[in-house]
Amino acid sequence: MATAVQPVEKTNYLNADYGIKSWLLTTDHKRIALLYLASVTFFFFIGGFFAMLIRLELLTPAGDLMQADTYNKVFTMHGVIMVFFFLIPSIPAVLGNFLVPIMVGAKDLAFPKINLASWYLYMIGGGLTLYGLINGGLDTGWTFYTPFSTTYSNTNVSIVAIGVFINGFSSIFTGLNFIVTIHRMRAPGLTWSRLPLFLWAHYATAVIMVLGTPVIAITLLLVAAERLLHLGIFDAKLGGDPLLFQHLFWFYSHPAVYIMILPAMGVISELVTCFSRKRVFGYNFVALASIGIAVIGFLVWAHHMFVAGISVYAAMVFSFLSYLVAIPSAIKVFNWTATLYKGSIRFDTPMLYVFGFIGLFTIGGMTGLFLAALGLDVHVTDTYFVVAHFHYIMVGGAIMGYLGGLHFWWPKITGRMYPESWAKLSALLVFVGFNLTFFPQFVVGFLGMPRRYHAYPPEYQILNILSTAGASVLAIGYIFPMIYFAWSLRYGKKAPANPWNAAGLEWTIPSPPSTFNFDETPVVTWEAYNYDEIEETQEAEVVG
Amino acid sequence: MSRTQKVLEQDGLRYMPNFPLFPERASTLAGHVDALYFFLVALTLVFSVAIALGIAILAIRYRKERQPKPIQVEGSLALELTWTIIPLGITMVIFIWAAAIYFYETRPPKGAMEVYAVGKQWMWKFEHVEGQREINTLHVPLGRDVRMIMTSQDVIHSFFVPAFRTKADVLPGRYTSVWFRATKTGRYHLFCAEYCGTQHSGMIGEVVVMDPADYQQWAQSGTDGSLASFGEKAFQQYGCAMCHRADTQGRGPNLVGLYGKQVLLDDGRTLSADETYIRESIMNPGAKIASGFKNIMPTFEGQISEEEMVALVAYVKALGNGMANPPAPVANPDNGVYPVTPNKEPSMAAPNQQKSAPIQPKPSGK
């Protein structure tokens, strides 16, 4: 209320209109981004709560904290919520929604109503999933493997499958909006070679969303149809092939990993340039690597199925292709590192997340080589090694990128600064807690502990205790930002338009921006990350 | 809290000395897998440390305080090519190395002894050719190639023995296979590695590797006949012998010597008569019809358990190598419910023909 009556405050997208209706019926991409931020955070903490339950159960070898069925439901809901309702929408729907139109110099996304519809679809899908969760749960694992999901599970498979199906359209709408916006709404002078890498990454992500998501939608629809209508597409009793489900499922769900990591890579490119005051090293390679990852990412899905009973020869083809997709990721890591060279490096919180991201993503990526290696994958697949690997990519990579981006753009989004020392502390906690949680899982995985085990042989206990201890630290690292971000909304220092002195169109407008972002359409005459020019003008100002 | 303490005191301390960081190595495959693993661990260390050191050195050397003004560097094609081509080369080496191991582990060597496995929620059933049947424990001899022929009665399971570094999913509706040669006697973990429902983590067991002599003794003690003889009983019980006679007069193909041969199908294709084919021909007889026969056999889907199926398969296989009695002609064919004579001269071999001769000559094309 206090802020509302301040007469001097400039009109911005936050105070342009008041009331619940002005939020729920908004077509402003920035307000929708905030709606997403709230709902994604909500799902993150639900998913995180399940993660804590998993870690507590695994503290002891015996299945003593909860029943086996409960445990199965807990890890399933952890996976379903984190993958479909947190990781996939996190960066695109929050940061992407907020920034893509501003970065292209537009007043909004191409289809604002569809953007709002996508949030409603997300909420309906999420609501259905939560309903399924409260009302009996789901125990198939987030992978919905048939015939367990179609025939043997007596939990809410259909409800959750339809929830994820609906959520899929939310993702499609977001992706569609991004592609059209980046193609058609760019400001004059903003050529493809001048696009910030954040946009390249989101473009690649959107391509995957548009091409991949429909396949998982139809696949889950088939699972629901098999349960509800007794259609028998995957039914082994009729001669149906359970592996067909896996093919269709992974056709989306492998590229979905890139939906999670590519936007984070985009964030990192923005951050690393800003805090080393430099143009990104090898712009073209980093940009094309995003597209390369998106395209090749569609050719590798069956590496999830090397022991599943697919043909030996197909396995070799997919293993080969999987190695090709490793290359663009490696290129990115090298280029980010090289960007530091001869920079003028600052250690603000977002940069700490950059360092964390590069380190953890390197380990995550390298362990991916283990899993693409046919002969070795046979041993480590379906063990905690895989669990550790994909958490290094998704938590160590995607969430690090998300948090880094959130800290970087928080002043722009809210117009407030967060307390820097608390933020640094929690970045450190996240890094330490993360490694303590997931590094032991590599070891216990190679020892042979299968994933999704409610009870396990006692010799794996020490490593599991370490992991649980790390998870507690990690949880604190995640709760801190939640608290100080909320605190900053009211008590944080007012943020200037460009607190980091960063390049990019979003920093040329006030914090928070006005409803239509730009008073007049900007004309872009510079390359992305023109920190040389920025440094010069800054010097001139100081001198003047 | 007190629970944790209790556990630490009881279980934790008890197992503290037994705190492995590396799984036991008990098969011929394990060494190959571990070599690749160590190579990759070293590679990961080299790259991660290089990147981490690179970041640390650059971040300290070019920190704002020391380098107040950045110097712009555009990029370098030479560098880009270097860090594209070198990783590509390294990954290709890994690919070929790993593919070679995979090829090794997916092709059972000649002379492997066979053990049948049936996975069901939530137990492993093993059936040895000698007739021993066991649940959740698998006895195998040391130093001998063992090929597991596996199927599932319900959902997907996965046969995983960490000490052997091998794993294969077990699917409903078909047979999958995995092989190993144990190199160390002992008891090893057997896990189900594919999530299969409530008691997934209870679907565990042990692989007991025994000296060959001990194994021989174990295998022969207290069985009521071999797996094939169990299958023979089932063969009689389900009336298979009515049609599948050991001569040319049956309404169904003569099964003697069938296993492993090329079979000419009604639609002109040929295929190798393996376990999956035999199983399918019992479950869905119409799916693949041997040339010269009619689609008259009823389906046994839902009537035969996977364990009986395994025995039947073992019996049909044994028919080929003279280790089982050929099916005795039981009933008078005229009592049969189904049409009597094959519509063409049966093209299956007569029982006394040489085993090694293919039942049908391979078509010249394939």
Added chain:
Amino acid sequence: MSEHIVSPKIYVSVFLALLVFTGLTYSIALINLGPFNAIVAITIAMIKSLLVILFFMHVKYSPKMTKVSIISGFFFLLILLGLSMTDYISRPWAGSFSKAAQQDTQQR
């Protein structure tokens, strides 16, 4: 609007062509051409869809970006079909282990 206005004559001729191709695909299906039945059916369906896409949907007169998106859609569909088929087609090839086992039983 800068849209190209297509003459109704073109619409009607495309419509007639579609009807003819429907008749053609049906009558060819009645003749036994072995594997060519499927090939002919697919070719005709492709021609028909192309006619609809180019003329009814105005893609012939659309910006290049539209064409590229459509082609990429079909390209990724082909990837889905093609790469899944590599598994299904080559699965029986691996059946050779049975032969190895058989040779062994003969040796014994």
Added chain:
Amino acid sequence: MSDSQTAVHVLKHHFRDMEQQNETASFGMWLFLVTEIMFFGGLFCAYLIYRVLYFDSFAAASSTIDVKWGAINTAVLICSSLTMAMAVHSAALGKRKALVGFLVLTIILGGVFLGIKGKEYYDKFEENHVPGSNYHFIVEPELAHKFHAIDPAKTEIFFSLYFIMTGLHATHMVVGFGLLLWLIIASMKGKFSPGYYSPVEMVGLYWHFVDIVWIWLFPLLYLISRHH
């Protein structure tokens, strides 16, 4: 925004001009259709794999469907595509009456298609060819003679695919009905002009896409092996 001129009225705030707005709408629609390709693509993938694996069962099941209705329906849908194209044409020329007329024709033809589809579904139901516990596939001697390896279980997979593919296609048509009705009402109110008819165009694209899906479903489901 409150300007009375139509052309300005329909320009949304975040576009520079009508050309940008129209091109954006058309591009967005095409991208949506690309997602539809992949959506049906999953089904086509399942179809292809099972058809290759179980050709005889698929061919036998396919030949029990009455091809006559499928052929008629193909023709009906092609007609409706023509009327839809003509509707877009009329909108571009600003002929309101013709526009409404062609849209109504399109809906009627779509209704005929669904009616015939319903009759076919009813026949399947009568023949016990609807997958589920009542499913029953009798291998007639004629079929058995023509196709070597018919497995009734696998014909059930065919019919599962048949129902899900045609069912989803029909669902798309029902959605199309809603869109057409909306267009009819809007065009009767005179919302469209030669300067602004992109909704008609977008619905047209959607309708033609639905037609293309059927162009594939017809040979794939009805004509697997029809020769004697």
